[in-house]
Amino acid sequence: xxxxDSVRRHGWLCPFVAVTSLVPVCLRAQxxxxxxxxxxxxxxxxxxxxxxxxxxHGSIWIHNGKIAEVGTTVKAPASARVIDASGKYVxxxxxxxxxxxxxxxxxxxxxxxxxxxxxxxDAFDNRDKALYQALAGGVTTELLxxxxxxxxxxxxxxxxxxxGLSRDEMLFPNAPRSIKFASGENPKRVYGRRGEVPSTRMxxxxxxxxxxxxAKAYMASWDAYNAKVAKGEKDASPPKKDLKLExxxxxxxxxxxxxxxxxxxxxxxxxxxxxxxxxxxxxxFHHALEMYKVGDKIAPTGTxxxxxxxxxxxxxxxWDAIPWNAVMSMREGVRVALKSDSNDYVRxxxxxxxxxxxxxxxxxxxxxxxxxxxxxxxxxxxxRVGSLDEGKDxxxxxxxxxxxxxxxxxEKVLIDGDLFFDSSLPGFGTTHFSGVMHxxxxxxxxxxxxxxx
Amino acid sequence: MRARILIAGLTISALIQGHIFAxxxxxxxxxxxxxxxxxxxxxxxxxxxxxxxxxxxVMTDGKIAAVGPAASTKVPAGAExxxxxxxxxxxxxxxxxxxxxxxxxxxxQNSNDLAETADEISPQMHVADAxxxxxxxxxxxxxxxxxNAIVAPAPExxxxxxxxxxxxxxxxxxxxxxxxxxxxxxxFEGSVRRRANYNGPSKFPTTRMGLATQIRQAFLxxxxxxxxxxAAAKPDHKGPPPKRDLKLExxxxxxxxEKPVVLAAYEGYEVEVAMNLAKEFHLKVILxxxxxxxxxxxxxxxxxxxxxxxxxxxxxxxxxxYDAVYSLPAELQKRGVxxxxxxxxxxxxxxxxxxxxxxxxVAYGLPYDEALKAITLNPAEMFGLGDQLGSLxxxxxxxxxxxxGDPLDVRTSVKxxxxxxxxxxxxxxxxxxxxxxxxxTDKNP
Numbered sequence: 001x002x003x004x005d006s007v008r009r010h011g012w013l014c015p016f017v018a019v020t021s022l023v024p025v026c027l028r029a030q031x032x033x034x035x036x037x038x039x040x041x042x043x044x045x046x047x048x049x050x051x052x053x054x055x056x057h058g059s060i061w062i063h064n065g066k067i068a069e070v071g072t073t074v075k076a077p078a079s080a081r082v083i084d085a086s087g088k089y090v091x092x093x094x095x096x097x098x099x100x101x102x103x104x105x106x107x108x109x110x111x112x113x114x115x116x117x118x119x120x121x122d123a124f125d126n127r128d129k130a131l132y133q134a135l136a137g138g139v140t141t142e143l144l145x146x147x148x149x150x151x152x153x154x155x156x157x158x159x160x161x162x163x164g165l166s167r168d169e170m171l172f173p174n175a176p177r178s179i180k181f182a183s184g185e186n187p188k189r190v191y192g193r194r195g196e197v198p199s200t201r202m203x204x205x206x207x208x209x210x211x212x213x214x215a216k217a218y219m220a221s222w223d224a225y226n227a228k229v230a231k232g233e234k235d236a237s238p239p240k241k242d243l244k245l246e247x248x249x250x251x252x253x254x255x256x257x258x259x260x261x262x263x264x265x266x267x268x269x270x271x272x273x274x275x276x277x278x279x280x281x282x283x284x285f286h287h288a289l290e291m292y293k294v295g296d297k298i299a300p301t302g303t304x305x306x307x308x309x310x311x312x313x314x315x316x317x318x319w320d321a322i323p324w325n326a327v328m329s330m331r332e333g334v335r336v337a338l339k340s341d342s343n344d345y346v347r348x349x350x351x352x353x354x355x356x357x358x359x360x361x362x363x364x365x366x367x368x369x370x371x372x373x374x375x376x377x378x379x380x381x382x383x384r385v386g387s388l389d390e391g392k393d394x395x396x397x398x399x400x401x402x403x404x405x406x407x408x409x410x411e412k413v414l415i416d417g418d419l420f421f422d423s424s425l426p427g428f429g430t431t432h433f434s435g436v437m438h439x440x441x442x443x444x445x446x447x448x449x450x451x452x453x
Numbered sequence: 454m455r456a457r458i459l460i461a462g463l464t465i466s467a468l469i470q471g472h473i474f475a476x477x478x479x480x481x482x483x484x485x486x487x488x489x490x491x492x493x494x495x496x497x498x499x500x501x502x503x504x505x506x507x508x509x510x511v512m513t514d515g516k517i518a519a520v521g522p523a524a525s526t527k528v529p530a531g532a533e534x535x536x537x538x539x540x541x542x543x544x545x546x547x548x549x550x551x552x553x554x555x556x557x558x559x560x561x562q563n564s565n566d567l568a569e570t571a572d573e574i575s576p577q578m579h580v581a582d583a584x585x586x587x588x589x590x591x592x593x594x595x596x597x598x599x600x601n602a603i604v605a606p607a608p609e610x611x612x613x614x615x616x617x618x619x620x621x622x623x624x625x626x627x628x629x630x631x632x633x634x635x636x637x638x639x640x641f642e643g644s645v646r647r648r649a650n651y652n653g654p655s656k657f658p659t660t661r662m663g664l665a666t667q668i669r670q671a672f673l674x675x676x677x678x679x680x681x682x683x684a685a686a687k688p689d690h691k692g693p694p695p696k697r698d699l700k701l702e703x704x705x706x707x708x709x710x711e712k713p714v715v716l717a718a719y720e721g722y723e724v725e726v727a728m729n730l731a732k733e734f735h736l737k738v739i740l741x742x743x744x745x746x747x748x749x750x751x752x753x754x755x756x757x758x759x760x761x762x763x764x765x766x767x768x769x770x771x772x773x774x775y776d777a778v779y780s781l782p783a784e785l786q787k788r789g790v791x792x793x794x795x796x797x798x799x800x801x802x803x804x805x806x807x808x809x810x811x812x813x814x815v816a817y818g819l820p821y822d823e824a825l826k827a828i829t830l831n832p833a834e835m836f837g838l839g840d841q842l843g844s845l846x847x848x849x850x851x852x853x854x855x856x857x858g859d860p861l862d863v864r865t866s867v868k869x870x871x872x873x874x875x876x877x878x879x880x881x882x883x884x885x886x887x888x889x890x891x892x893x894t895d896k897n898p
Contacts, residue, residue, distance in 0.1 A: 129771045136775035185560075292890050299896065310802035312883070313590065315560035322883040323802070333896035342801075344766050347775070351809060354863035366897070406812030406862045428774055437771035 036418045039063050039080035042398065045090040050365065050373050050387040060090060062394035065417035070388045083412070085398050091368060092387050093140025093161075093395030093415065094349050095375035097306045098259075098286050098339035100145060101346065102128035102159075104440045108147035109154065110190050113198060114211045116179055116247035118154025120144050126159075126167045129437040130343040135161045135421045136429065137347035138397035138410035141172060143379045145286075148182035148261040149190045151198065151208045155179050155247065156259070158379055160395070162415050164432030176380035178283065179251060181208075182261040183271065184317050205270060212278045215248035222249075257283035257380055259306075263317035265293040272301055284378040286339065288329075289321035295332030304335035306378050309352035310359065326370060327360025337375040343440075354404035364404055394418075487515040487874030491528040492855060495537030500544055500822075500830050501844035510542060512851035515874035520845045535876075537855050540868060543825070544844050545600025545852030546860075548807050549761045549832035550715070550741070552798035553591060553604050553619065554584040567607035569614065573647065573658065574671045576703035578614030580604050581633035586626040590803065592881035595621040597805035598854035598867045601631070601842055603832070607798070608640040608717060611664045612671060615703065616715065618836055620852065622872035635836050636739065637707045639668070640717040641727035665726060672734045675704035710737045713836065715761070717741035721749035728756055739835050743785075744778050745770065754788035759835045761793045762827075764800070765810050776817050782827065783818030792823070793832035812861035824861060850874075 040062040047058030049070060060067060061074040069075060100107045106123035109115045124144065134142065140161050146153030158175035183204055192199025198207050221239040228236035250256050260271055262285045275282050281302070285291065288305035289312070291298065298305075307329075312321035330336045338353055340346035349371045356362035356370060376386030385393050394417035400409040413421040423429045490512045497508035499520060509526040511519035519526050528534060557564035566583035569575050584604060594602075600621055606614040615634040623629035641664060649655040658664045678701040685694045706712045714736045718724040724746045731738045740760040743753060744767035753760065762782050769777035786792050794814065800806045811824040819827075833843030841850050851874035858865035870877040 129768070133768065133775045292887075295892065296896075308801070310806070312593075312801075312803070313558055314801060316558055319558060320886060322886050324883075324887045328887070328890065328892055330897050331892045331895045343768060345801075347766075348813075351813075351863050357864040358866050400816075404864060406809050407816040409816055439771045 036065075037081040039068075039076050040083065040394070040414070040417055041074060041076045041080045042083045042085050042090055042396065045085035045088045045398065046402075047388060048089060048091045048365070048368055048403070049389065050092055050369050051389055053365070057086075058090075060388060060396060062396070062414070062417040065394050067388060067390055067392050067394055067396075069390060083398070088411065089399040089402055089408070090388070091138070091397050091399065091403055092372045092392075093385065093397055093413065094138045094371050095141040095337075095379070095386060096134070096139055096340050096346050096349060096371075097143045097284065097337050097375040097378035098145060098341050099134075099142045099346060100147060100341070101130035101134065101142065101343055102126060102440060103144060104128075108149035108190075110147075110149035113150045113187055113191055113204075113207045114152045114244070114248075115146075115150050115154055116152050116211075116251070117243035118146060119157075120146055120154055121157045121171075124157050124159070124167060125438055125440060126163075126165075126170050127436070127438045128440045130346070130440060131159075131161055132163050132428065132430065132433065132437060133343070134346040135163045135413055136410060136423070138350060138399070138403070138413055139346055140395040140397070140413060140415050141376070141379070141381065141385055142346070143178060143259075145178070145259060146180040148180070148186040151182055151187050151204055152211055152248070153180035153182060155256070158381065160415050161413075162418070162420055162432065164420070164430055164434070172379075172381060176257050177250075177255065178257040178259050178379065179247070180259050180261065181271075183267050184261075184263050185315055186261070201267070205274065208274065209278075211248055212252065215245050215252055216278075218242060218245035219249045219252065251280050252278060254280060259284050259286055259378070261286050263287050263289050263321075265290040268294055268298055272298070272303070283380070284337070287318075287341075289318055289325055291334060292322065292325045292328040292332075293320075295329040295334045298329075299333035304337060304374065304378050305329060306337045306339040306375065308341070309338055309355045323355065323359040327356055327362050327366075330362070330366065330370075331360075335374050335377060336370055337378050338370045339375065350399075350403040350408055350410075351406060354406065357404060364402070367404055487512065487851070489513045489518070489529055489532040490535055490871070490874065490876065491532045492535045492537045492542055492853060492871075493528060494523060495540040495542035495855060497845055498541060498543040498825060498860070499845040500826055501846050508542065510845060510851075510853055512853065512871060512874040515851055517845060517847055517849050517851050517853070520847060535855065535869065540855050540857060541860060541865075542845070542853060542855050543598075543860055544829045544842070544849075545854055545870065545872065546598050546807055546828045547793075547832040547843060548594075548599055548602040548804045548828070549793040549795035549835070550605050550797045551602045551795070551804050552607060553594065553602050553621075553804065554586060554588050555580060555604060555606070556798075557585070557588060557590065568609035569606075570609045570652075573610045573645070573664075573667060574612045574700070575610055575614055576612050576637055576671075576707075577699040578606065579617070579634055580606055580614055581617040581626075581630055584617060584619065584626055584630060586623070586629045589882045591621050591629075593883055594804040595870055595872070595877060596867060596879060596881055596884070597808065598856065598860060598870055599804045599807055600852040600854070600870065600872050601833070601838075602804060603635070603715075603795075603836060605638045605715065605798075608638070608642070609645060611640055611645050611658075611668055612704075613638045613640060613645075618838060620850070620872055622870075622875065622877050631838070631841075632836075634706075634712070636712055637704075637714040638717075639714050639727075641665075641668075641723050641730070642717055642719055642742075643723075661723070661726065665730060668730055669733070671701075672704060672708060675701040675708055678702070679705055679708075707736055708734055710735055713737045713739045715739045715741050718743065719745045719767075721746040721752075724749055724753060742767075744781060747773070747777055747781070747784075750784055750788060753785065754790050759791040759793065759831070760785060761795050761832070761835075763794055763810065764797055765794065765813055779813060779817035782814040782824070786819055786823050786827075791831055791835065792827050793835060794824075794827045795832075808861045809863050812863070815861060821861070 043059040047055040061069040061076040103123045144157045156178040158172035198204040310323035353367040356367040373386035376382035398412040492510040497505040605616045616636045618631040718727045738758040830843035853871040855869040856867045
């Protein structure tokens, strides 16, 4: 190996040239302490940017883990490591805004319909094979959610799928906090069969309203205390810190993105009414299989959806599901993402997006946006990932062909400019993983207590 | 026969009322008899004899009457012409395992007739008896070009009942059930053991030893029953004949090798144990699943039996590469195994996603033509229907699909499905909901 000093010097000496004029016999690339080159160029690919069209024979320059330039030519230093991608397709990393992977069988704390202080990070198992298999399908970011047994579930983890790195290194830095809510059949089934509230949709929503009333009272007690302190009252004693009520208060303070498992048209409207009543915003309806019925009413609220491409009929509240839902809702002005809710489908979200061309005639860019930029928006990280734009994270997938085709395979996956998967490598094709993978069990979508679906 | 008389009766009444064939039966089924229709100008994927770039398929009386290049194939006078210029034309797809007509809403127990589970050995259960021809699901599936399927009971028991072959269009069950009791569904896998669960306490068999010995005893009992019946049939037999036992009798066609057993096993060692049992009783086998049998692929080939593989989306084990199952169809086909793919009633999107499973097998090494065969001709042949279904050949049932592109690609839309020569209405409960709520303008931000 050569010293970092020589690398830096070498980097300084490198002239900036248009990469398209380069042959990929380039000089040794500049690398950081982990062996990641400071500059990477993916050249001569069909580049699907998601935000500004598709560039035939385009190149991407990634500098220090961020996208530095995207275009027909890029001005990367000659020291850049060049990946020749002629004949290949390049997209942003795929983003799954609804996953229960890597949470073992701890998806639902189904002992109370209101559990907002559950932190999914406490169950996050970063060696779950589901993450590896998703990576091999081009997935670079996932929102790991609590299940849908509870009307108000726990708080999510956002990960970058840097499979092989530590738990901490896999967390998406500074991602917004999300909380999972549910509605409909799952909560009422789970608690109803125990003879508890809720056993109906009336019960569901009443449990939720009461929780927010409790939170408001809690906030008021803190406001009173803080006012006393502000007035200099020495004998003011603080109320007891309550994790559950703190979390609910954070919902009301707008500090948590509210992600609601919700299927039926009437329930979207009820949920929006309750959100309005208590003054919080709903970030996304998840599943949202009947959004096509009321998309015109939801679009003005700004709430997005994370839906299935074509799942239907597995339960009563999925009976009116139609595969045109995503595109019809999009045409009504709703921001639409697709998601997996499954350790299986997460591996081929590109195929699920491809179905949108078939069901409703989405353009390829519209379809791709549903599993990249719009999915990033649901999570609240769309300023960082989800498209191939300058300044965004270097999360990039190189595909064997058009990723919306049935036949496309993810060949290379880079996250923050670092190669994490390369299908041409022997064994797993991973670059950072060693040791033993875990099998969290189940399919990542189901739990007998009220699954993620 | 009765159906034909009914059709004739309705035809006359329709003529009297001054409109022809306007009625639809249950399930969106047109009551009109098949006319002569010529599909003209499409690219024909015949499956049996290659691709014809600009071809014609003529359908008469529910059968394929002619297939060939446009230049040399005549369109009969008076035939309805279906213009398929720029389209791809292929035989209707055949899903080798489904639960179609046995369930409506999976979570609603009242709508499920998936398996009779009181007795592990239940060969006398006929799915044809539960097949709900008017299910909302069938019109949904067939819009993606699925025209035929095997309906199997859910894999709840080691010997769970007898499958039926269906076509996905017809006046009623009599027309849609092509063949009852076409195969015996057997499952040699851990999940059919009677271990304590939500449905009750443990009971025999709780182990694979128990499963194997119980299956063996059932076939021995059936053989003994047959011998007893034969003895009773002799003229010198004294006393009344033995009582008919439908359960033991149900196994006889399979003991005689007259019909196949669909033998499910996932792991390599399960495949070996199951095949030993099958050999012991000379069963005619279609292997099923084998998704974790990567260690015995050569051995599977040596059995010289066909295999339904999948789901291709089964998750590999933690110590396996991500494509260990995706590549399985290719690996077995390469070894000379006749393969079929299926949705197994497990795809959350339904049987309509069958072609995409085949496409995935292509992405991981299966030759395209073999993938198309695995969802058309191969399953038809495995179940003894190869002379009627699975390819564009004269004399076969006119189950033909016209699509705007490659049938295995998710982006392709099916434009028209013909089943038994009839133009299937391209309508389902889902298209009705779509049309009812279709946005008038595009407000996409």
